[in-house]
């Protein structure tokens with residue numbers, strides 16, 4: 001079990017992570033969700049051992065990880081992109097972590113002098129996202145921590161490509177057990193038979209599957225995924241999110257997934273932790289967080305753009321747009337947070353005028369005038385009203401979040 005306790009991580013004067021508490025049980029998948037710059041990646045990187053906390057502790061099964069280098073934490077890392085070794089084929093990439101795990105070597109020393117330490121303060125990431133390549137401060141040595149968090153390859157010279165890296169450990173072919181494990185992993189990620197393919201000839205989605213297979217191969221005790229799908233286009237992302245959810249379950253992985261996309265978080269996670277300005281503001285099951293956001297800022301982040309006084313009685317919520325069954329609403333006065341889909345063209349009591357419309361994939365988004373106020377609503381594609389039309393709106397509970405009454 002991972003336990004993060006009162007964690008602070010600062011970059012000079014910037015407190016990127018502040019007083020964070022988080023637990024991840026064995027076999028649980030937690031999504032860290034929040035807007036850009038809220039500190040998600042920093043928290044994940046601190047757990048990986050890539051950033052040094054300024055306060056607080058990170059422990060695994062009660063053992064403090066402070067001072068345990070990245071390659072000894074036994075964690076698997078998957079980042080957004082740029083993480084496969086282009087000079088290796090698919091099987092070579094997947095088996096890489098297995099071989100390094102077997103050698104249990106510390107990071108190599110290159111260039112005649114001590115190479116950069118992998119301790120948190122001793123490395124710099126290459127680019128803000130970091131990928132898996134980490135540039136050492138001394139001599140510009142390149143490091144990677146792919147595949148179960150073990151140290152893998154290092155190259156000499158700041159600009160050197162992974163293709164010219166020096167290797168340590170047994171650089172020959174993998175053993176029989178490894179071959180079986182590679183095949184098993186490729187099957188798990190839906191790439192059976194791809195072992196001999198060059199990774200440079202794979203699509204972005206296939207490359208991410210290989211990266212996942214590589215990270216999962218050495219049985220990491222915790223998988224850390226930083227925006228693993230965000231470099232992919234939307235359709236592929238949605239499909240891969242479903243596949244990833246399945247393979248995390250099937251492999252029984254314990255995982256922390258960083259994302260800014262709530263659909264992705266809710267597809268993948270057993271629990272969602274919402275972050276804002278360095279803090280975790282809410283942790284809960286996806287539907288709880290979706291239906292009962294802790295405050296208005298969280299509700300806005302989760303798509304609510306209209307907040308109304310409402311009351312609820314016996315699971316029926318009533319506001320100015322009518323009543324609807326909302327079983328997650330506690331009795332009494334409350335604030336209803338409406339997402340655009342909460343107001344649909346139908347036969348409700350409110351008459352409005354359509355002022356704008358735009359086609360989406362499976363519906364039409366409308367802006368309607370409710371008498372001096374512009375609000376979002378939706379209509380079906382087949383019967384979407386034209387701009388200027390007078391229509392009635394009905395309240396759809398699927399788009400309704402419930403908050404405590406303001407003030």
Ligand SMILES: Nc1ncnc2c1ncn2[C@@H]1O[C@H](COP(=O)(O)OP(=O)(O)OP(=O)(O)O)[C@@H](O)[C@H]1O
Pocket residue numbers: 011014016034035036037038039040041042043128260
């Ligand atoms: N190496 C760094 N040096 C200084 N400040 C940094 C560094 N990395 C991140 N920050 C700052 O720390 C804060 C949190 O950044 P972080 O990358 O953790 O956010 P994030 O939620 O992952 O954002 P995004 O979704 O855009 O990646 C931001 O204000 C960011 O500018």
